[in-house]
Amino acid sequence: xxxxxxxxxxxxxxxxxxxxxxxxxxxxxxxxxxxxxxxxxxxxxxxxxxxxxxxxxxxxxxxxxxxxxxxxxxxxxxxxxxxxxxxxxxxxxxxxxxxxxxxxxxxxxxxxxxxxxxxxxxxxxxxxxxxxxxxxxxxxxxxxxxxxxxxxxxxxxxxxxxxxxxxxxxxxxxxxxxxxxxxxxxxxxxxxxxxxxxxxxxxxxxxxxxxxxxxxxxxxxxxxxxxxxxxxxxxxxxxxxxxxxxxxxxxxxxxxxxxxxxxxxxxxxxxxxxxxxxxxxxxxxxxxxxxxxxxxxxxxxxxxxxxxxxxxxxxxxxxxxxxxxxxxxxxxxxxxxxxxxxxxxxxxxxxxxxxxxxxxxxxxxxxxxxxxxxxxxxxxxxxxxxxxxxxxxxxxxxxxxxxxxxxxxxxxxxxxxxxxxxxxxxxxxxxxxxxxxxxxxxxxxxxxxxxxxxxxxxxxxxxxxxxxxxxxxxxxxxxxxxxxxxxxxxxxxxxxxxxxxxxxxxxxxxxxxxxxxxxxxxxxxxxxxxxxxxxxxxxxxxxxxxxxxxxxxxxxxxxxxxxxxxxxxxxxxxxxxxxxxxxxxxxxxxxxxxxxxxxxxxxxxxxxxxxxxxxxxxxxxxxxxxxxxxxxxxxxxxxxxxxxxxxxxxxxxxxxxxxxxxxxxxxxxxxxxxxxxxxxxxxxxxxxxxxxxxxxxxxxxxxxxxxxxxxxxxxxxxxxxxxxxxxxxxxxxxxxxxxxxxxxxxxxxxxxxxxxxxxxxxxxxxxxxxxxxxxxxxxxx
Amino acid sequence: xxxxxxxxxxxxxxxxxxxxxxxxxxxxxxxxxxxxxxxxxxxxxxxxxxxxxxxxxxxxxxxxxxxxxxxxxxxxxxxxxxxxxxxxxxxxxxxxxxxxxxxxxxxxxxxxxxxxxxxxxxxxxxxxxxxxxxxxxxxxxxxxxxxxxxxxxxxxxxxxxxxxxx
Ligand code: FES
Ligand code: FES
Numbered sequence: 001x002x003x004x005x006x007x008x009x010x011x012x013x014x015x016x017x018x019x020x021x022x023x024x025x026x027x028x029x030x031x032x033x034x035x036x037x038x039x040x041x042x043x044x045x046x047x048x049x050x051x052x053x054x055x056x057x058x059x060x061x062x063x064x065x066x067x068x069x070x071x072x073x074x075x076x077x078x079x080x081x082x083x084x085x086x087x088x089x090x091x092x093x094x095x096x097x098x099x100x101x102x103x104x105x106x107x108x109x110x111x112x113x114x115x116x117x118x119x120x121x122x123x124x125x126x127x128x129x130x131x132x133x134x135x136x137x138x139x140x141x142x143x144x145x146x147x148x149x150x151x152x153x154x155x156x157x158x159x160x161x162x163x164x165x166x167x168x169x170x171x172x173x174x175x176x177x178x179x180x181x182x183x184x185x186x187x188x189x190x191x192x193x194x195x196x197x198x199x200x201x202x203x204x205x206x207x208x209x210x211x212x213x214x215x216x217x218x219x220x221x222x223x224x225x226x227x228x229x230x231x232x233x234x235x236x237x238x239x240x241x242x243x244x245x246x247x248x249x250x251x252x253x254x255x256x257x258x259x260x261x262x263x264x265x266x267x268x269x270x271x272x273x274x275x276x277x278x279x280x281x282x283x284x285x286x287x288x289x290x291x292x293x294x295x296x297x298x299x300x301x302x303x304x305x306x307x308x309x310x311x312x313x314x315x316x317x318x319x320x321x322x323x324x325x326x327x328x329x330x331x332x333x334x335x336x337x338x339x340x341x342x343x344x345x346x347x348x349x350x351x352x353x354x355x356x357x358x359x360x361x362x363x364x365x366x367x368x369x370x371x372x373x374x375x376x377x378x379x380x381x382x383x384x385x386x387x388x389x390x391x392x393x394x395x396x397x398x399x400x401x402x403x404x405x406x407x408x409x410x411x412x413x414x415x416x417x418x419x420x421x422x423x424x425x426x427x428x429x430x431x432x433x434x435x436x437x438x439x440x441x442x443x444x445x446x447x448x449x450x451x452x453x454x455x456x457x458x459x460x461x462x463x464x465x466x467x468x469x470x471x472x473x474x475x476x477x478x479x480x481x482x483x484x485x486x487x488x489x490x491x492x493x494x495x496x497x498x499x500x501x502x503x504x505x506x507x508x509x510x511x512x513x514x515x516x517x518x519x520x521x522x523x524x525x526x527x528x529x530x531x532x533x534x535x536x537x538x539x540x541x542x543x544x545x546x547x548x549x550x551x552x553x554x555x556x557x558x559x560x561x562x563x564x565x566x567x568x569x570x571x572x573x574x575x576x577x578x579x580x581x582x583x584x585x586x587x588x589x590x591x592x593x594x595x596x597x598x599x600x601x602x603x604x605x606x607x608x609x610x611x612x613x614x615x616x617x618x619x620x621x622x623x624x625x626x627x628x629x630x631x632x633x634x635x636x637x638x639x640x641x642x643x644x645x646x647x648x649x650x651x652x653x654x655x656x657x658x659x660x661x662x663x664x665x666x667x668x669x670x671x672x673x674x675x676x677x678x679x680x681x682x683x684x685x686x687x688x689x690x691x692x693x694x695x696x697x698x699x700x701x702x703x704x705x706x707x708x709x710x711x712x713x714x715x716x717x718x719x720x721x722x723x724x725x726x727x728x729x730x731x732x733x734x735x736x737x738x739x740x741x742x743x744x745x746x747x748x749x750x751x752x753x754x755x756x757x758x759x760x761x762x763x764x765x766x767x768x769x770x771x772x773x774x775x776x777x778x779x780x781x
Numbered sequence: 782x783x784x785x786x787x788x789x790x791x792x793x794x795x796x797x798x799x800x801x802x803x804x805x806x807x808x809x810x811x812x813x814x815x816x817x818x819x820x821x822x823x824x825x826x827x828x829x830x831x832x833x834x835x836x837x838x839x840x841x842x843x844x845x846x847x848x849x850x851x852x853x854x855x856x857x858x859x860x861x862x863x864x865x866x867x868x869x870x871x872x873x874x875x876x877x878x879x880x881x882x883x884x885x886x887x888x889x890x891x892x893x894x895x896x897x898x899x900x901x902x903x904x905x906x907x908x909x910x911x912x913x914x915x916x917x918x919x920x921x922x923x924x925x926x927x928x929x930x931x932x933x934x935x936x937x938x939x940x941x942x943x944x945x946x947x
Contacts, residue, residue, distance in 0.1 A: 006944065013873060013943035020881030021869040023816015023856035027882065030815035113806070114799065194820040194828055194916050195882045245818070245882030246916050278821035500880030500917045664942050668876045671919030699825035699914075707907040707920040 005582055006520075007513025008727065011664035015524075016504040025243040028198050028213050033271040036200065037066060039261050040116035041274070042106045042123050043284065044098040047132035047355040047692020048145070051096050051125060054106055059122040064115040066268060068123060069107045069260055071095040082229055082259060085252075085471055086329065088158075088320035090358065092256045098127075099147055099318035100357045101692055102283035104256045109264045109272060132355040132692035136292065136315040139352050147318050147353035158320050158351035163334035164411045168344035172307035176298035180383040182759045186371050187685035188290040188315065188356075190282055191363050192704055193499070195245020197285060198275035199258050201265040210266070211238045214258060217247045217497055218537025221474060223529045225254060226262070241527035247499030248676070249362020249539050252323040253286050283697045286323075286361030287686060290315040291371045295336075297379040303387050305398045308337055308345040308410075310375060315359055316351050322360030323539065324367060325469040325476060331360075331368030334411035335460045338376035339420045339630060340398045345410040355692045364676045364737040366540050373457040374762075377742030381453075381749060382758050390437075391746070392428060395456050396421055406723075413460065415628045416730075417720045419656070423632035424456050427654040430716060431634045444754060447778065449639035450649075453747025454632070457739040461731040462545025462627040471536065475622065478546035479533035480554045482511060483616040486604040488597025489521035495535015496547040497527045501669065501733060503543065506661045507551055510727070514555030516582030516596045533618055541629075541731035544661065545722075550621035552726040557617035562599040565615075568608045569594050627722045627730035631655040633743040639751050641780040644770030646682060646748055648711040653739070658721045658730035667715055670736045674713050677740025679705050681762045785845045789814065790858025800846050805829045807845035808855060816856040816885045820914065827913030830886035831855045837893040839912075856885035859892070867930040868892050874941025877926030879917035887913045891927045899935055903928070 006012050019025055056068035071093035074080040081089045093104055106123055110116035133139045133147050139156040147156050173179060199214040210232055216222050219239040227234040244251060261274040276285075292313040298306045314330065316322065324331045330349035337345045351360075363370070380398075384391040399420040400407050407415040428434075436452050443450050466475035479495035492511045496503065508522040526532050535547060559579060566584035567574040576587050585593035603615040636650040653670055660666050683703040687695045696702040721728030741762055748764050749757055755776045760768060773779035785807065786795045794812045808817050808831065819841055820828035829841040832854035859866035868891045871877065878884040887910060894901060894909040901909070906924045915923060925942070933939045 011942060011944050014876065017873045017878060017881070020878055020884055021856075021865065021873055021888075022860055023814065023885050025816070025881050027815075027818070029819070030809075032810075114801070192916060193880070193882075194826060194914060195818070195880070196820070244880065245820075246880040248916070278823065278826075502879070664876050667942075668879060668918060668922060671921045672879065672917045673919075675919035676916070698823045699821045700823045704914050704916065706911045706914060707924070708911045710920045712903070712924075713919060713921055 005512040005516055005518055007509050008659065008661055010509065010662065012505055012509055012519055012662055014502050014505045015508060016502065027195055027243050027245055028200060028215050029275045031200050031213055033200065033202060036271040036273055037109050037111060037268060038113045038116045039264060039272050039274040040108050040120050041104050041257060041280065042120040043102045043280065044105050045101065046098060046127055046129050047101045048130040049098050050128040050130060051094060051098060052128055053126040055124040056106065059108060059119040062115065062119050062122065064111040065108060065119045067109040067264065069093065069109065069264060074263065079259065079263060082254065084319055084321035086320045086322045086324060090319040090321055092259045100355050101694055102280065102357065107260045109268065134354060134688050134690060134692050136313050136352040136354050139354050147355055156353045158316060158353055159329050160348070160350050161330050162346065162348040164346040165344050166346045169307045169309055169346035172344055173296065173298045173309060176306055177301040178299045178383065178386055179296055180379055180386050181296045182378060182382050184293040184295060184375055184378055184759065185761045186289045186291045186293065186374055187680060187762065188287045188359060189363050189680045189684050190287055190686055190702065191248040191250035192282060192702070193246030193248055193250055196276045196278055196281040197251060197255055197257070199261050200271055200273045201262040202271035203265040203269060205269045209236045209238065210262065211240065212262060213240045213242055215244055215251050216241045217251045217499060217539050219497060219527055219529050220495060220534045221471060221536055222254060224474065225472070239529045241497045244499035248364040249323065249366040250285060251499065252366065252537070252539050253321055253361055255285060279698050282702055283694050284357050286321055286358045287317065288361055288363035289371060290359045293371070293375050295375045295379050297383050299383055303389050303394050303397055305340050305342050307342055308376065310336055310347045312349040314349050314351045315354050315356065317354055317356040317359040319358045320351060320360065321358035323362060325463055325471060326473070327468060331366065332460050333368035333372050335369055335413060335458065336372035336376050337410050338373060339400060339456050339458045341400045341404070342410050347411060356688060362539060364673060365734040367463070369460055370738045370741065373738050374742050377455045377457060378745060378759060381746045385753055385758055391454050392424065392433060395424060395454065414625060415458065416625055416722050416724055418458065418628060418630050419718065419720050420456055420630060423630065423654045423656055423718045426716060426718060427632040427634050427652055431650065431652045433634065436636060449641065449751045451637045451747040451751025453635040453743045453745065453750055455739050455743035455746065456632045457630060459629040459735050459738055460626050461541035461629060461734065462623055463540055463542055464626055465624060466622045474536065476536050477620045477622045478535040478542070478550055479618065479620045480547055480550035481533045481618040482554045482558060484558065484600045486601055488517060488600045490515065490517055492522055492524045492551060493532045494524065494526045494547045494551065495533050496538040496543040498538060501538065501543065502662070502665045506665060509661050510548055510551045511555050514552050515558065541733040544729045545627045545725060545731045546621055546623055548729060549623065549726045550619040553621060554617045554619040557619065558615055561615065562596060564611065565599045565602050565607065566594045569598065569602055624724050627658065627725060629657040629730040629732060629735050631735055631739050633739050635743040635747040637747040637751060639769060641773055641778055644766035644773060646764060646769060648744065650714065651711050652714040652716065653736060654716045654718060655732065655735055656718045656720050657732035657735065658719065658725065659728035661729065666732050669733050670715050671713050673734060673736025674740050675705050675710050676737045678710065678744060681741040681744035681764065683709065683763055685763050783846045785849050787848055787851050787853055789853045790855060798845050800844065802845045803841055804843040804845045804848055805840040808840060814855050814857050818882055818885060820882065825914065827886045827890065828883050830889045830913060832889055832893055835893065837890045854889070856888060859888065866892065867933040868927065870933065871926035871929035874943050875922050875926040875929050876942055877918065877923045883913060883915040887915060887923060891930065894927070895931050895934055900931060
């Protein structure tokens, strides 16, 4: 009899929830070890200053203070600087200069949290303020002060990177009948997972082993980097990433606090806890976006797109600490031709240092796909305005046709599969696109403002194939190890690390599907480098495309052996045994069958002579290509003429992420992604004043969406499986964050387009809209 | 130092604490109940929400001494006799949580809402949780979870989005 496995396609209730619902999660700050010390960090009030001296004597005299760590102390141990993931280096603590506001200056180690917090106020730092470099364009002027005099190149320019065919692109632009051009700024934003970052570092002097509980999305990579930097052998370092309260990419980098806490534990031989405040998190941890883009789209008079030209200045802050694959300083930005069939494209990006915290990290998309999608989707609408063509019609005219997949893009990517017209047609039908256009025309005639915005994006996820993708030389494979126990239950260990995505459930479903064991009998473990197989971690929507594939393949390896065991039990030739309906059976005879539980028992109790006992397998999966999820989003907005406020009336997301493991979890990912897409479109941005002071340094000014601003998202799907992924999945975690911002921006521009508006930078705030209304006499006082 | 005596989930806790000790640190570190979380330093996120004499309160913005003699409820007190509270059940059934960090505070706010309004509209639910930030879920399923709990508490039949385990 076949077992109820609840494999692929089931909305299985999450296995991780029972502990979270009871307040029994294991987040880093929940950990309390005997003798544990607490660390707090003093931060710079200046964006750019020399440090002429640090006097910690008053702090050190306080009862309960054990140590004050400064850059000079670390320098003596060769640890004042650490490598970033992008072949740059970053200060752990400054020796003589700070380069952004809120940068770590010194750390206090004390017996209690409150004492550490008191003590940092008692450290005297003698600063000599310097002129800060705030504007990345002015930073490129030779007269600009230098952010990084430590580098050989005495310039604020970090690197130049380009993709595509410049000559062909320029030629097409010369011949083009129509060219749309916009300057598009994509603001600096911050992920703000509700749990901030932190760690407990615990060095055991007796066995020389360092254990670090850390809010990290990539525990194995951290272990290797810590070993290389500290010289501690890798088997003497154990990184544990326990329950993580949201990551979104912000927990990929190595922050100075982790390193200082580790040094403090090595020195004291006691566990040291460091948990940052929200303001520290928001002011100093790595930022995303901050792209100054100039984009041009060339087309024939009938709207046939020809070429795309993009120039970008990327503000990376004071250290290039982006978490990109090594060969891609601008991430996967060259995906910017999007869903459209173009003859040529040319993309240039220049990375620039400024006196701001490191940029280029992540906001639920680390590899610059959001920037690319925003640019191209805004340009398509800008072109539609020029051509006086409906933006849906223009998209349908220029989509890469379904029959052209696998499709080689003008910048060199090979899209695995897609059916863009199907997704857009589905979205238009479901939302009633033509009716909405009629309603808009009627309202416009009455002076009311509504807009309809479309985004038909293509994502690029699942990094990545080892021939191109590595981080600091470590190839971007991922892994899974499965052991089946004698009584037919199993443990699945994976190299990726959940931060809310539900891996304990979805990876159990993958294994269940492939092994024919019930989901309930499978435990998934991850995040402990002593037990999990090596992997690069979870970010960039890579878990299902990489470790998910590894899980399926490890299970299939087990099935290979299982087949031999089944043949032995069924007294048949292995060639006559097949895997049908989650069990082994003799070909054409379902009455002669064995379940995986039968096989597991036999593997330990009754295996044939000459065969190894046990039933387990491991797989390190190196994907042959990336996967290319896509979607068609339509947003309807109404504009309040009294306040300029943009109200999202409806937002429909039609997503295609290939075959789905757990529809409920996928929908949840899309809801969350849409909300993190709406946030930078309407609410969130980080800006600095001329002195380099951050203007949105707490949750009072940095506006995360609440339930009040967030609409009731509508979702739907199409399904175009990935042809190269073992079970046809593509990854989905970031699709909505990538796809949503241009749908919203396009809707607002659409609402105002009859007033001559062709572009608005995000976040689109009420005052910006009100100004437009005022200029055209449409504002209601 | 000051004496603080409170009931948390029906159990008495008593300690000699600094007058400046935040209630959330009393709960987490003195009482050892780590289900209540800290997500900000500006009373914005609601991860620290507990019920103080039945009223949802941000425990990061109260001193422990302010609630001396009070009756507190935290996430750890929701389950009764091995039975999940309808709000907990709703969050599980409707996939109202992802990373789980905002969840305890969110659920305490929901419990208080349903106690004073047993049949809220979606808009009333959204208004009630507007002081609780969630970065993962986009709130849609949280609203559904709270509506599920309301229906269950009213004795109406409920079905969630999730399949139960076989
Ligand atoms: S911790 Fe954010 S409101 Fe209390
Ligand atoms: S579930 Fe992660 S913050 Fe709400």
